[in-house]
Structures are given as structure tokens and as C-alpha cells.
Amino acid sequence: MGRGGLVPSDPLRSSPPRSNRRKRLVLLSLIFSLALIVASAVSAVLFFGVRAPASGQPGQALHRQPTQAISRTCSRTRYRGLCVNSLLEFPGSLTASDKDLIHISFNMTLQHLNKALYSTSGISNLQMDTRVQSAYEDCLELLEDSVDALSLSLYSVSPVVGSGGGGSTEDVLTWLSGALTNQDTCAEGFAELSGSVKDQMADRLKDLSELVSNCLAIFSGSDSDDFSGIPIQNKRRLLDADISGENGEEKFPKWFGKRERELLETPITAIQADIIVSKDGNGTVKSISEAIKMAPLHSDKRTIIYVRAGRYEEENLKVGRKKTNLMFIGDGMGKTIISGSKSIFDNLTTFHTASFAASGAGFIARDMTFENQAGPTKHQAVALRVSADHAVVYRCSISGYQDTLYVHSNRQFFRECYVYGTVDFIFGNAAVVFQNCSLNARKPMDQQKNTITAQNRKDPLQNTGISIHACRILATPDLEASSSSFPTYLGRPWKLYSRTVYMLSYMGDHINPRGWLEWNATFALDTLYYGEYMNYGPGAAVGQRVQWPGYRVITSTIEANKFTVAQFIYGSSWLPSTGVAFLAGLNV
Numbered sequence: 310m311g312r313g314g315l316v317p318s319d320p321l322r323s324s325p326p327r328s329n330r331r332k333r334l335v336l337l338s339l340i341f342s343l344a345l346i347v348a349s350a351v352s353a354v355l356f357f358g359v360r361a362p363a364s365g366q367p368g369q370a371l372h373r374q375p376t377q378a379i380s381r382t383c384s385r386t387r388y389r390g391l392c393v394n395s396l397l398e399f400p401g402s403l404t405a406s407d408k409d410l411i412h413i414s415f416n417m418t419l420q421h422l423n424k425a426l427y428s429t430s431g432i433s434n435l436q437m438d439t440r441v442q443s444a445y446e447d448c449l450e451l452l453e454d455s456v457d458a459l460s461l462s463l464y465s466v467s468p469v470v471g472s473g474g475g476g477s478t479e480d481v482l483t484w485l486s487g488a489l490t491n492q493d494t495c496a497e498g499f500a501e502l503s504g505s506v507k508d509q510m511a512d513r514l515k516d517l518s519e520l521v522s523n524c525l526a527i528f529s530g531s532d533s534d535d536f537s538g539i540p541i542q543n544k545r546r547l548l549d550a551d552i553s554g555e556n557g558e559e560k561f562p563k564w565f566g567k568r569e570r571e572l573l574e575t576p577i578t579a580i581q582a583d584i585i586v587s588k589d590g591n592g593t594v595k596s597i598s599e600a601i602k603m604a605p606l607h608s609d610k611r612t613i614i615y616v617r618a619g620r621y622e623e624e625n626l627k628v629g630r631k632k633t634n635l636m637f638i639g640d641g642m643g644k645t646i647i648s649g650s651k652s653i654f655d656n657l658t659t660f661h662t663a664s665f666a667a668s669g670a671g672f673i674a675r676d677m678t679f680e681n682q683a684g685p686t687k688h689q690a691v692a693l694r695v696s697a698d699h700a701v702v703y704r705c706s707i708s709g710y711q712d713t714l715y716v717h718s719n720r721q722f723f724r725e726c727y728v729y730g731t732v733d734f735i736f737g738n739a740a741v742v743f744q745n746c747s748l749n750a751r752k753p754m755d756q757q758k759n760t761i762t763a764q765n766r767k768d769p770l771q772n773t774g775i776s777i778h779a780c781r782i783l784a785t786p787d788l789e790a791s792s793s794s795f796p797t798y799l800g801r802p803w804k805l806y807s808r809t810v811y812m813l814s815y816m817g818d819h820i821n822p823r824g825w826l827e828w829n830a831t832f833a834l835d836t837l838y839y840g841e842y843m844n845y846g847p848g849a850a851v852g853q854r855v856q857w858p859g860y861r862v863i864t865s866t867i868e869a870n871k872f873t874v875a876q877f878i879y880g881s882s883w884l885p886s887t888g889v890a891f892l893a894g895l896n897v
Contacts, residue, residue: 386526388519418520419459426452439656444498451491458484479879485525486771487718490738492518573888582615618644632669639677642706646678652687663694672697681709733763742776750797752787762800764807774808776872784819792819798826802833810840820848842869
């Protein structure tokens with residue numbers, strides 16, 4: 310489904326054929342993951358004492374009866390028949406305990422993802438028009454990201470391979486939620502298309518989204534409620550004693566290390582950058598794309614890229630998932646400007662219109678402007694897309710019209726930023742908190758309505774949503790002059806379990822008294838979660854708000870706290886290491 314009644318569905322873009330180098334990278338990723346699968350599959354056979362079905366009997370699993378453990382495990386999932394059949398086909402499942410079945414479900418799903426990636430990469434030489442080629446390229450990238458996410462998750466839950474050395478419960482929930490979002494994004498790219506490539510892709514990607522959803526349900530082990538997607542142990546979590554500083558504000562959150570804290574407090578002139586970008590040739594390189602290429606792969610060390618003042622018009626800049634822990638520092642908003650102008654009218658998917666995109670974990674941007682200059686008539690045109698886990702955007706401006714900021718997936722934190730746009734100008738399915746930011750609605754095209762957010766949580770157990778805390782919801786001067794002709798809404802539900810909250814924020818009088826806008830008639834109105842807590846200003850009155858089953862005026866501090874940094878994005882464990890000031894709880 311496209312986003313917006315007057316907005317066309319995403320057309321797709323053409324990309325050049327994939328290089329041999331990328332094919333090698335795909336195969337290396339595949340080999341790594343297959344090695345992990347083989348190791349854990351062998352361990353499963355040894356651990357559970359059960360052999361795989363004999364070759365030549367591929368249908369044997371279909372005639373088996375599920376054990377009580379399998380029945381209990383699959384009863385928690387949304388796709389129970391698929392859960393039972395897929396588990397029965399895997400070695401060791403018939404003697405596995407409930408806990409063992411978590412590991413088996415991850416392993417089995419990773420096998421399916423790897424098979425899909427391998428078979429999908431094998432059709433790259435087929436004749437494709439520009440739109441199909443774009444959707445195809447999206448899916449390859451997203452499949453690779455999902456393989457990484459499931460590999461990390463398997464490592465964390467495997468009794469042999471992981472040995473307890475992987476990620477935390479919050480990490481695994483985030484990785485699974487991200488993998489599910491990836492599959493959803495891939496499917497969206499082909500939604501409006503037809504033809505042989507779409508059919509072949511549908512066959513190769515069959516059941517992947519459902520399998521990941523089942524993993525999420527099996528791992529979380531709890532039924533959903535109004536706060537589904539927040540792990541049970543975190544629903545009751547109190548703030549750590551060492552989080553809150555003066556007035557409840559920790560200068561820099563814990564997932565930032567000491568060095569990162571210093572980097573975000575230190576004046577730019579005192580920072581020693583690893584790579585300097587300068588258009589005049591007085592730096593290490595002249596372009597941001599060169600700087601990204603120079604940065605190491607899979608680095609645990611922070612790499613600092615200082616981008617001197619100037620306008621950098623390099624289309625579709627991207628920090629890939631292998632470029633981890635990159636920090637971009639500019640000379641300030643309006644001084645260091647990364648600008649693009651791509652839109653869906655260039656036969657690009659929305660996913661690939663971004664002027665700047667970041668997928669590598671640990672991405673940080675400070676003191677910069679990201680903009681897309683396509684203008685309102687070009688509809689979907691992204692200025693910044695973030696899929697990176699533990700991402701921080703600090704003191705940045707993000708400017709566009711429709712679909713300005715794509716908070717695609719994983720955990721993200723925005724502090725002291727300025728975001729400008731019109732239709733759905735903050736959208737995506739990350740677990741993201743905006744704090745002390747200014748969200749500025751602009752004058753849209755005639756007959757359009759402004760919507761600040763379009764959150765697309767698809768599964769009730771995804772730990773995702775948009776939390777807007779202690780922000781300013783404003784109108785730009787051009788909208789203020791004609792706000793009565795262009796109503797602005799706090800958000801609308803892109804997907805069935807859309808989740809967005811506004812807390813302790815100022816709202817200008819451009820906000821329509823109803824507050825929220827339907828997506829399409831009654832779609833998602835009883836499954837979404839939209840909340841407002843103690844907001845103020847002329848647009849914050851709740852007396853005329855929508856009466857949807859999923860909307861609520863939050864009156865409990867316990868409920869509101871679930872959407873703070875400490876509880877919603879688990880900032881108590883990772884944000885301090887970034888060095889960005891943040892409020893752990895509700896205090897302002």
C-alpha cells in the first residue's frame with residue numbers, strides 16, 4: 310500500500326548490474342553464515358541425540374506428530390501451521406525442550422534466509438526494467454542485512470555456538486524486529502509490479518517474513534498487550550542508579566564510551582579526525598564518498614570523519630552495514646550541508662532516494678545538515694535514512710518535504726535536531742526517541758494534509774515505535790500564514806500495529822484539534838498505539854482528539870516511562886557511550 314491518498318505508490322529505479330566484487334561479498338557473507346549454521350546444526354544433532362531424516366525422504370517430517378514442546382512453542386506464534394511444519398523438518402526438534410526450540414527456530418530461519426539470498430543473487434543477469442531492477446537491488450541489500458541480524462541472534466541463543474557470548478535480550482529483539490522490517494521493505498518494492506522477476510522473487514522469498522515473525526514470538530515468549538514489543542523484564546525495569554545526573558539528565562548515555570562522550574562535548578577545532586573532507590583539497594579527501602571508502606570494515610574502533618563547511622551534492626551517499634562505528638562531524642547546521650535531489654520521479658524506490666543513508670552499527674552524525682531538494686511536487690524524497698543500530702544524530706538539521714526522515718529500523722536517538730517536512734516526514738519502523746528536537750511542518754502542495762509521523766510497525770511483538778519527548782512541534786512561517794488551509798496531524802498508521810507517542814512536548818496551533826489522521830477508513834484504528842502525555846501549547850488540547858480504540862491520553866507516569874530512553878531504546882546500556890546528553894526518564 311502506498312503512503313498517501315494523493316501520493317503515488319513508489320516507482321522503482323534502475324541500477325547498473327551488480328559487480329563481481331559485490332557477488333564475492335555476497336558469497337563470503339553466505340559462506341560465513343552457512344559455516345555458523347553447519348556448526349550449530351551439528352551441535353544440535355549431538356546435543357539432542359537425534360539424526361536428520363534419511364535422504365530421499367523429504368516428506369517424512371510432514372507425517373510426524375508435533376511434541377508437546379513444539380505445540381506449546383508454536384501456540385505463541387502468529388503462523389502456527391508454518392511453525393509446526395518448519396520445526397518438524399529440523400534435526401533434533403522431536404526431543405527438544407521449549408528452550409531448545411528457540412535455538413532451532415533461529416537456525417532454521419537463518420537457513421531459509423541464506424537460501425533466499427543465494428538463489429536471489431543468482432538471477433541478477435535477468436533482463437529487468439528500471440523499476441524491477443531497483444526493487445531487486447533493495448531486496449538483495451535487505452536480505453544481506455537480515456542474514457547478519459539472524460546470525461547475531463543465533464549466536465546469542467545457541468547453547469553451543471554462542472556459549473552466552475552474544476547479545477542481550479534487548480539486542481535479539483531489536484535484530485529480529487529489524488529483520489522483519491527488512492522483509493516488509495523488500496515486499497513493498499515489488500508491491501505495485503508484475504512480471505517474471507516478481508514471480509521468481511516471490512517464490513524465493515516465500516514464508517521468510519512469517520518465519521522471522523515466528524522467531525520473534527518464540528523468543529519473546531509472551532502474549533502481546535497494549536505495550537507489546539517491550540520485553541516483560543523491561544516493563545518493570547527501574548532506572549539504574551547511575552543514569553540520572555543533575556535534574557535527571559545524564560550528560561552522555563551509556564552506550565557511548567568515554568571517548569565518544571568527550572568527542573561530542575569537545576569543540577570541533579580540538580578534535581583529531583581520522584579523515585578530513587574538504588572541497589578545496591586541503592583535507593584527506595575532497596568528497597564524502599571517498600571518506601566512506603577509506604573507512605575500515607567491521608571496526609570496533611571509532612573512526613572520525615570531519616566534513617568541513619561546504620555544500621556536498623553527492624547523490625545517494627551510503628554508509629553500508631560493514632562500515633561500523635563511523636562518526637561524521639560537520640562545522641554546524643547550515644554550514645556543512647549534504648544535499649541530494651533524488652525522488653521517486655527518478656524511478657527510484659523511496660528506500661533509495663535518500664541523500665544520505667546509514668546502515669552500519671554505531672553511526673553518529675553531529676553538527677550537519679542533510680537535505681533533499683526535490684521539492685514538494687516530487688512526492689517521496691528522503692533526506693536521511695537510518696537503519697543503523699545504536700545510531701545517534703546530534704545537533705543536525707534534516708530538511709525535505711514528503712518522507713524527509715526515514716527511521717527505517719533498529720535503535721536510534723535524535724537529540725537537538727531540526728526536522729522539516731510535509732507528508733509523513735518522519736516515517737519508518739525503528740525504535741527511536743526524539744528528544745529536545747524541533748519538528749517543523751512546512752506548507753505542502755494544494756489539497757495535501759501534513760502528517761508528522763507514519764510509523765509502520767507490522768508485528769505486535771516488534772520493539773519498535775516513535776517516541777517524541779520534550780520536543781517542539783512547530784510550523785514554518787509559510788505554513789503559519791496559511792495553516793487553516795493545510796491541516797497538520799501528529800501522525801497516521803502506515804501499518805497495522807503503528808506506535809507513536811508525544812510526551813511533554815510543545816504543540817503549536819497548526820495542529821488539527823483531532824490530532825491524528827486515518828490512513829484508510831478504519832484501518833488499524835483498534836490495533837495501533839497512539840498516546841499523548843502532558844503536552845502543552847495551543848495545539849496540545851485533547852478534548853477534541855480522535856476516539857479510536859488504539860488512541861489514549863496517557864495519565865500514568867508508569868505508562869509514559871515505557872517510552873523514555875531508558876526503557877524504550879534501552880539507552881541506559883548504550884547511549885552514555887555515545888556522549889550525547891539525554892534524559893533517561895521523564896524529567897525535563
